[in-house]
Amino acid sequence: MRKIVSIALAVAALSSNAFAQDNVEGVNPWKHCGIGAAIFDDNGTAAALSNVIWDLGTTAISSKVSSEDSCNGKRTKVAMFIQDNFDAVLEQTAMGEGEHVNAMLEILEVNEESKADVVAAIRTSVDAQTQPEAYYNAVIAAI
Amino acid sequence: MEGIKRFLVVSIFVLSQLFSFASAQTLIEAASQHPTWLSLLHYEKPLVGTASSAIKSANFFYSKKGSIDAHAELKATLYAFQNSPSEQCKFPARSLFISKYVQPLAKVKCAQFDTFLSNINATDMSLIYASGYLGNPASMYGHVFLKFNNTEQSELLDNTYNYGARYPENEHPIAYIFNGIFGGYDGYFANQKYHHQTLTYTESELRDLWEYSLSLSTREITFLLAHLWELEQVPMTYYFFKQNCAYQIAKLLTIATNRSYLPKTKPWVMPFDIVTTIKENHPSLIKSVKYHPSRQEALYTRFAQLTNKEQAALTEALKADEISLYSLTEILAPLNEEQKKRVIDTAFDYFSYFTQTQDDDELSASQRKRKVFVDSRFRLSPGKSNFSPIELTPPHDAQDTTLIQMGVVHNNSSGTRASVRFRANYYDLLTINPARIPFSELSTFDVKLYVDGEARINLTELTALRITNLNAATTGLPGDNKLAWKLATGYRELSSKNDDGSLYIDGLVGKSYSPRTGVALYGGFSTTALSKNNLGGYLAVGAEFGGVTHISPQYAMSFSVGHQRYVNAPDQKRTYAMWEQRFFNNQQFDVRALLRYDEEFEYSVSLSHYF
Numbered sequence: 001m002r003k004i005v006s007i008a009l010a011v012a013a014l015s016s017n018a019f020a021q022d023n024v025e026g027v028n029p030w031k032h033c034g035i036g037a038a039i040f041d042d043n044g045t046a047a048a049l050s051n052v053i054w055d056l057g058t059t060a061i062s063s064k065v066s067s068e069d070s071c072n073g074k075r076t077k078v079a080m081f082i083q084d085n086f087d088a089v090l091e092q093t094a095m096g097e098g099e100h101v102n103a104m105l106e107i108l109e110v111n112e113e114s115k116a117d118v119v120a121a122i123r124t125s126v127d128a129q130t131q132p133e134a135y136y137n138a139v140i141a142a143i
Numbered sequence: 144m145e146g147i148k149r150f151l152v153v154s155i156f157v158l159s160q161l162f163s164f165a166s167a168q169t170l171i172e173a174a175s176q177h178p179t180w181l182s183l184l185h186y187e188k189p190l191v192g193t194a195s196s197a198i199k200s201a202n203f204f205y206s207k208k209g210s211i212d213a214h215a216e217l218k219a220t221l222y223a224f225q226n227s228p229s230e231q232c233k234f235p236a237r238s239l240f241i242s243k244y245v246q247p248l249a250k251v252k253c254a255q256f257d258t259f260l261s262n263i264n265a266t267d268m269s270l271i272y273a274s275g276y277l278g279n280p281a282s283m284y285g286h287v288f289l290k291f292n293n294t295e296q297s298e299l300l301d302n303t304y305n306y307g308a309r310y311p312e313n314e315h316p317i318a319y320i321f322n323g324i325f326g327g328y329d330g331y332f333a334n335q336k337y338h339h340q341t342l343t344y345t346e347s348e349l350r351d352l353w354e355y356s357l358s359l360s361t362r363e364i365t366f367l368l369a370h371l372w373e374l375e376q377v378p379m380t381y382y383f384f385k386q387n388c389a390y391q392i393a394k395l396l397t398i399a400t401n402r403s404y405l406p407k408t409k410p411w412v413m414p415f416d417i418v419t420t421i422k423e424n425h426p427s428l429i430k431s432v433k434y435h436p437s438r439q440e441a442l443y444t445r446f447a448q449l450t451n452k453e454q455a456a457l458t459e460a461l462k463a464d465e466i467s468l469y470s471l472t473e474i475l476a477p478l479n480e481e482q483k484k485r486v487i488d489t490a491f492d493y494f495s496y497f498t499q500t501q502d503d504d505e506l507s508a509s510q511r512k513r514k515v516f517v518d519s520r521f522r523l524s525p526g527k528s529n530f531s532p533i534e535l536t537p538p539h540d541a542q543d544t545t546l547i548q549m550g551v552v553h554n555n556s557s558g559t560r561a562s563v564r565f566r567a568n569y570y571d572l573l574t575i576n577p578a579r580i581p582f583s584e585l586s587t588f589d590v591k592l593y594v595d596g597e598a599r600i601n602l603t604e605l606t607a608l609r610i611t612n613l614n615a616a617t618t619g620l621p622g623d624n625k626l627a628w629k630l631a632t633g634y635r636e637l638s639s640k641n642d643d644g645s646l647y648i649d650g651l652v653g654k655s656y657s658p659r660t661g662v663a664l665y666g667g668f669s670t671t672a673l674s675k676n677n678l679g680g681y682l683a684v685g686a687e688f689g690g691v692t693h694i695s696p697q698y699a700m701s702f703s704v705g706h707q708r709y710v711n712a713p714d715q716k717r718t719y720a721m722w723e724q725r726f727f728n729n730q731q732f733d734v735r736a737l738l739r740y741d742e743e744f745e746y747s748v749s750l751s752h753y754f
Contacts, residue, residue, distance in 0.1 A: 095525065095526070099298075100338070103299040103338065106296050106297050128518040
């Protein structure tokens with residue numbers, strides 16, 4: 001349930017922030033696109049949770065968010081992906097492969113031949129204590 | 144002579160114009176009644192009266208009469224597209240329809256729509272069926288949504304479209320159920336990435352996903368997406384039993400293919416009905432079926448594949464109050480590298496499952512333990528562990544959900560009578576239940592009548608709702624021991640020999656255990672509340688135990704035995720027992736034999752038809 005709340009808030013944050021600056025070097029998706037802040041701050045994004053799908057019970061709707069332009073560069077996308085799926089991403093990094101790690105590298109347009117090397121590099125700089133933002137930094141450093 | 148010639152030329156010109164106009168009008172008239180146009184406008188034909196649109200938003204129509212007059216709407220749409228071609232960008236599916244069935248339209252560049260299509264970049268499309276979730280009344284019957292596949296990327300990044308109702312924050316549960324059933328909410332289509340769906344279903348709600356890859360052309364997929372674009376933020380009244388996710392997804396598929404995917408035999412629609420209708424009536428639409436297990440199912444399947452030595456190591460590590468990297472390394476020391484990987488990767492499924500089922504204190508201890516396993520995995524070589532793929536029977540092979548049952552019943556008080564039973568939905572402990580929650584039951588509107596030799600009809604039972612979830616633990620791992628529970632409410636005769644009826648609520652809370660595949664045993668505290676005290680009291684409490692076993696595909700049985708005393712009349716007691724058997728393995732038929740004891744024995748044999 002916590003994961004769902006995190007997703008809902010993070011999705012809402014992305015759709016409500018217009019920082020399409022992702023291609024600018026040094027941009028921090030957690031600061032500029034509200035990823036981490038949305039989860040912990042009472043900044044009004046919780047209202048998005050009222051838009052709940054009856055069939056699903058728990059999932060917030062944020063229509064067309066996946067194809068909107070706002071804060072939608074590949075680094076922000078990957079930061080969002082890491083935040084949403086962090087348990088799976090970290091477990092699969094420990095395993096050395098997995099569909100979430102593969103999807104993460106695809107967002108960053110890492111080519112097929114380089115993926116194993118990138119994962120190996122990430123494995124050397126993260127561990128079980130690593131938090132999503134630090135993990136993201138390790139990924140960016142590895143590509 | 145020259146005058147006659149001029150007259151003839153003018154006459155021919157006028158006539159040809161008139162003919163052309165009449166021809167165009169005929170074309171528009173015919174197109175306005177085309178099933179696809181009516182579907183694009185979401186016209187619905189009620190049992191009585193004329194068809195009208197399920198969409199009431201004025202913005203969705205060009206004509207003021209658009210929601211009740213498809214012809215007027217087509218003319219108004221054509222007029223709008225001709226006079227302001229960019230209007231086509233708001234309704235790209237209508238534009239495609241008019242270009243094909245009425246007349247070519249001026250080409251326009253729709254930048255936003257083109258971006259939308261290129262973002263989704265669908266080369267393929269799937270219908271995803273999510274198994275039922277007994278934790279939420281709205282999700283008990285499962286769910287369906289569409290997944291637009293871009294085969295050039297990870298499927299986790301694919302886009303999906305859902306349909307569901309939106310409701311206010313902090314809605315009261317009673318209002319939530321009432322409004323959901325009786326049209327108190329608006330429903331919308333919404334787009335999310337597939338990894339959000341897997342997180343919702345397989346990780347958080349522990350529901351299995353079944354992916355039906357559909358045989359649709361690129362043109363059909365594009366047309367469907369064009370209509371989804373038109374439906375952005377367009378509300379439609381949501382009704383849980385009809386105009387729900389299954390209904391709207393089936394309607395979308397109809398728009399793309401001009402074929403119906405709604406069941407014709409019943410007035411309600413459930414997600415299961417869509418997959419079975421496709422399988423039975425349009426099997427060529429299904430290219431393949433792929434299973435995406437929940438983390439709970441992944442845990443159970445992987446744990447069952449571990450060797451005894453691996454299971455023992457995992458159990459020891461998980462049962463420890465606290466664990467360090469050193470102690471985990473010691474526990475895993477007797478295993479080789481591949482075995483260690485299998486144990487740790489199974490533990491990851493366990494922790495994911497555990498996260499959804501435990502309270503905060505247990506959770507933080509569990510998270511600490513999980514980090515130790517993650518660190519341990521980092522120290523092993525990269526590479527996935529080896530497990531056999533999970534192969535389960537898909538949902539469309541389950542028994543159908545609506546039941547009509549005819550039989551013969553005998554007890555000493557009333558003699559032999561005929562029995563007639565109708566159950567609107569959904570399944571019980573003995574039906575053939577692939578892709579449903581193991582050892583569970585979900586019945587709604589279950590009515591049973593007895594008819595004697597003089598054609599007197601007796602209402603024996605009308606159960607509004609019966610839910611059973613035995614939650615049978617299979618691994619023996621700590622935390623894999625959720626409560627078994629039952630809840631049923633409705634009207635029934637007080638006992639086998641007492642024709643007086645009473646409203647009732649039955650409940651049970653206990654524990655269950657699955658000693659082997661297909662077998663579950665349970666025991667627990669039971670209670671019964673009645674609206675009459677003819678048997679001694681209004682509230683009875685006691686104990687019940689029972690079990691279910693699917694011995695072979697052709698034979699399954701369940702039993703229960705209970706004893707209760709009435710709270711307001713402790714000297715009065717009630718003992719009851721039930722043994723039911725199901726014979727044959729068929730989606731539409733079975734034979735049931737039931738032996739029941741409630742003050743006296745009652746025997747029955749019935750033939751069931753499911754549809």
